[in-house]
Amino acid sequence: MAVDFRLDGQVAVITGSTSGIGQGMAQALVGQGVSVVLNGFGDAAKIEADRAAMQAAAPTGVRVLYHAADMTKPGQIADLIGFAHRELGRLDILVNNAGIQHVAAVDEFPDEKWDQIIAINLSSAFHATKHALPIMKAQGRGRIVNIASAHGLVASPFKSAYVAAKHGVVGFTKSTALEVARAGITVNAICPGYVKTPLVEMQIGDQARTRGISPERVVEEVILAAQPNKAFVEYDQLAGLLLYLVSDVGASTTGAALTIDGGWTAA
Structure with missing residues (x-):
């Protein structure tokens, strides 16, 4: 039996997708026929150039949009989800990817950095999911993928806020998955090295x-x-796991924290 990941006509929101992992995942979804709303900070001209290049390479009928929501502001996150629904008519896939890092000892960790990391790396996933779920429930289908980290499963010194946030993402993933298990919605975490x-x-x-x-x-x-x-870990390896999770092939996988870390968490 051939495995088909085609996702033509679906719509995705990917937070933190103007560079790095999020941008790679956006390109993979666009290649599979998914219209995507990009989000993230950076130079406005570069963001627009990247968006336009992605749009130019997209299959016919696929749209690539951008929304500048600040992931520390719940109201802007709500507007991001609403924007996708208004402009593209539905919401099938939410990838909570936005994240930042700061390295310092606990007793020297700046309060504002702790609050910012928790807001962007953890709380933003809650706010985006909260507003995406009613849309997905009404559709009878949805896929939420939270980008955690190997640090969602194990710890390293001097990264207390990041490790706490990513452990929180894994716990949030499991709890949400249980709530929507019979609604046609899956919720999973990818934990890259x-x-x-x-x-x-x-x-x-x-x-x-x-x-x-x-x-x-x-x-x-x-x-x-x-x-x-x-x-x-390569971008295409992450994209392969993402496509599995958001396609019908991955319909029975939910509440999972899936590692792709070169054996890091096996020790």
């Missing part, structure tokens, strides 16, 4: 200069120290 995003590439260069070692050693000994396979 390190992905070579622009932010991580900058960290490699910074660490190499600071430590006086080669970028190759930084990757193996610092960045990927916790990943046994010593390889970054």
Whole structure:
């Protein structure tokens, strides 16, 4: 039996999708016939150029839109979901991907950074899901995918806010999945290890200069120290798991925290 991931005519909202993981997931969904609402911060001209390029490469009838909702503001998040529904007529897929990071010891962690990380990495998923669920319930079908992290399952020092938020995302995923299990809606979390995003590439260069070692050693000994396979997770690998979860093939998978981390959490 052939497996078909085609999702023609569906609509997705992806938070934090103007770069990195979110942008890669948006491109994968557009390629499968999904109209997408992008969201995120960044240079306005670059965001528009990327959106236009994605639109130009999209299959006929697929639309790529952008909404600048601030993920720390519940009212703007509600408007993002409403915008997608108004402009595109439905909402089939919600990917809660927006996230930031700050590294510091607990007793030195800035209060404002803690609040910002919890708001963007955890609370935004609640607010987006809250407003998406009535639409999905009315349709009788929906797919919610929360981008957690290996840090949603295990911890690292100096990342208390990020680890707390991502553990919260996993718990929120499980609880929501139980609530909507008979409504035709699945809710799952993807827990990636390190992905070579622009932010991580900058960290490699910074660490190499600071430590006086080669970028190759930084990757193996610092960045990927916790990943046994010593390889970054690729965008297409994440996209493959996403397509499984949002298609009918993944209809029986719900409430799961699925790792794609090179063996990090197996230890």
